[in-house]
Structure formats: C-alpha cells, structure tokens
C-alpha cells in the first residue's frame with residue numbers, strides 16, 4: 001500500500017476508549033475514521049466521522065464496511081482472526097495484520113511465541129482439567145496463577161493457587177475453560193515497552209513506564225522507571241524482536257516483570273495501543289495514538305522524545321464521576337464518555353507532570 005494522503009479513511013475495528021483516542025489523533029492528522037463495532041453509542045463512534053454497527057462474525061457486513069476504508073486497523077485484540085484473514089484475502093490492507101491477533105488471543109500460543117523469539121517468560125503448563133495442575137505447580141515451587149487461555153483482561157479469568165489448594169474449585173471458578181498455569185513470579189516491579197514499527201520496518205520505543213496494578217487492573221504508570229540502562233535496552237530489544245517477528249505495523253505493548261537482579265520475564269503483549277502508554281500524548285513529541293495512525297497509513301514514525309517526567313492515573317468506576325474533584329486535580333484529564341460507571345471499569349485517566 002502506498003502511503004495514504006490526509007483525507008483518506010481509516011477503519012477501526014472496535015469502539016472503546018482506545019478507538020476513541022485513535023480516532024481523535026487520526027482526525028488531528030486530517031484523516032476520517034470509520035468505526036465498526038457491535039455496540040450502539042460506543043465511546044469511539046461518538047468522535048468518529050462514521051460508525052457501522054455490525055458483528056465481528058458477519059463477513060459480508062465486515063467486508064462491505066472495509067471496502068469503504070483505505071486501511072483497516074483494530075483497537076482490541078479479540079477481533080476474530082478469521083475476520084481479519086477474510087478482509088486480507090479480499091485485498092484489504094489490515095494493519096497490524098492477522099498474526100498478532102492469532103498469537104496474542106491465546107496465552108499458551110503467546111508464551112510459546114515469545115519464547116520462540118528468545119524472550120524469557122515464566123514457566124507455564126497447559127491445564128484442561130484439575131488433574132493437570134498438581135505436577136506443574138510442584139515443579140514451579142508450589143505457587144502459580146491459573147488463567148483462562150482466552151478472553152481474560154484486567155485480571156479477570158485468573159486464580160492464584162498454592163500447592164494443595166482445591167484444584168477442582170479453581171478450574172470451576174474459570175468455568176473449566178482451557179487454561180494456563182503460570183509459575184508465580186516474585187517480581188520486583190512491572191514495566192512495559194510501547195514500541196512502534198512502521199511499514200518499512202523502522203522501530204521506536206518510548207521510555208518505559210513502571211506499572212502498578214491493583215487487583216489485576218492498571219492503577220498508575222510512572223515514567224521514568226529508573227531501571228538500569230542495560231535492563232531498558234534488553235526490554236526494548238525484546239519488544240523490537242517481537243515486532244519484527246510479527247511483521248508488525250503499528251504500536252504494540254509488551255509487559256514485563258523485572259526481577260531483583262534486573263532480569264526480565266515477559267508477561268504478555270497487546271497488539272494495539274496500551275493503557276500504560278496513555279501518558280505519551282501529553283509528555284512526548286508524538287503520542288502513541290498518533291504513532292499508531294502514522295504507522296498504519298504508511299507515514300514515517302514521529303519522534304518519541306519525552307519532555308518531562310510524568311505519571312498516569314487511571315480513573316476507575318465512580319472516580320471519574322466526580323467532576324469537581326478530577327477537574328481540580330492538577331494534570332490533563334481524559335474521560336472516555338462511557339455512559340455507565342461500573343465498579344473497576346476504566347472511565348478515564350489523568351496525566352500529571354512530575355517535578
């Protein structure tokens with residue numbers, strides 16, 4: 001695909017806050033955005049030039065929509081692989097492609113792929129029945145986390161386990177879905193690499209945020225991470241290796257556990273812009289949303305120079321529903337326009353300069 005001109009139409013599969021922020025950045029660069037998603041009144045559609053309401057498993061509707069777009073991208077990783085493949089087969093340019101979906105949708109496939117790339121991960125084992133747990137959990141030193149292979153997010157679909165726990169109950173809590181048992185990693189801290197790769201294969205990594213999770217949900221990201229230079233270099237090299245291996249075009253996030261000795265273990269990656277990169281529009285020359293748009297339209301990446309130290313705080317549930325408080329907090333506020341503030345739901349975020 002030759003680079004697109006401003007005024008072209010970018011199709012985005014998915015209608016959440018990431019799509020909303022991508023659409024806003026695309027508009028700033030002069031593009032029209034068309035959102036395809038199965039929800040009415042979704043956050044992204046309300047800031048986009050157009051919205052097509054449709055299911056992801058409706059190939060005819062998807063194709064008709066995609067044919068009205070000059071390029072198609074996605075804002076969430078659970079777009080069916082077959083849907084992306086069907087569009088590609090019909091000659092639509094889909095960036096970053098079907099492979100990143102296929103690899104990241106299943107935690108077993110994902111961990112195996114990371115290892116194939118030479119990127120270390122926690123030890124893991126497939127679990128299809130309670131009996132599959134006893135041996136690996138012993139081998140992992142008696143502590144693990146059981147996660148559904150598919151569809152987990154924000155810590156959902158996970159149970160912490162110790163040797164001798166009730167494995168039947170653990171599997172039942174995950175609806176006996178195909179799962180992965182991971183060794184529990186006694187990490188010192190968590191970081192992520194937000195890496196962008198453009199259509200000619202050039203890559204850029206943002207400074208690494210240090211990520212604090214509460215109940216499996218990202219609470220706060222802080223930059224700089226204050227990690228040693230060689231640790232940062234290792235993490236960025238791993239993320240670049242992953243992006244190249246996936247022939248990725250766009251922004252992806254690779255999450256890491258950092259051990260006391262500075263060694264790294266990759267946890268998972270997201271084939272999209274990422275919550276831990278929400279500080280980049282305010283703190284960097286090019287934000288992650290603009291960067292993703294630049295990559296998918298075939299433009300060169302923008303500089304990722306960071307201007308100041310920064311922290312990003314997620315506003316969960318009712319936290320975003322108290323305008324006087326969030327407005328009086330210093331920092332730049334972003335609200336996602338979600339109609340309902342369910343407990344723990346990501347409703348917005350606040351980016352604060354650190355001095």
Ligand SMILES: Nc1ncnc2c1ncn2[C@@H]1O[C@H](COP(=O)(O)OP(=O)(O)O)[C@@H](O)[C@H]1O
Pocket residue numbers: 122145152153154155156182183184185186187190213216217255267268
């Ligand atoms: N193997 C592990 N050992 C220790 N902590 C973990 C492990 N896996 C996940 N966690 C913790 O749970 C959080 C959420 O898990 P993650 O695998 O990233 O799932 P999600 O898709 O919900 O983000 C991680 O950021 C980390 O804090």
Ligand SMILES: [Mg+2]
Pocket residue numbers: 255268
């Ligand atoms: Mg995660």
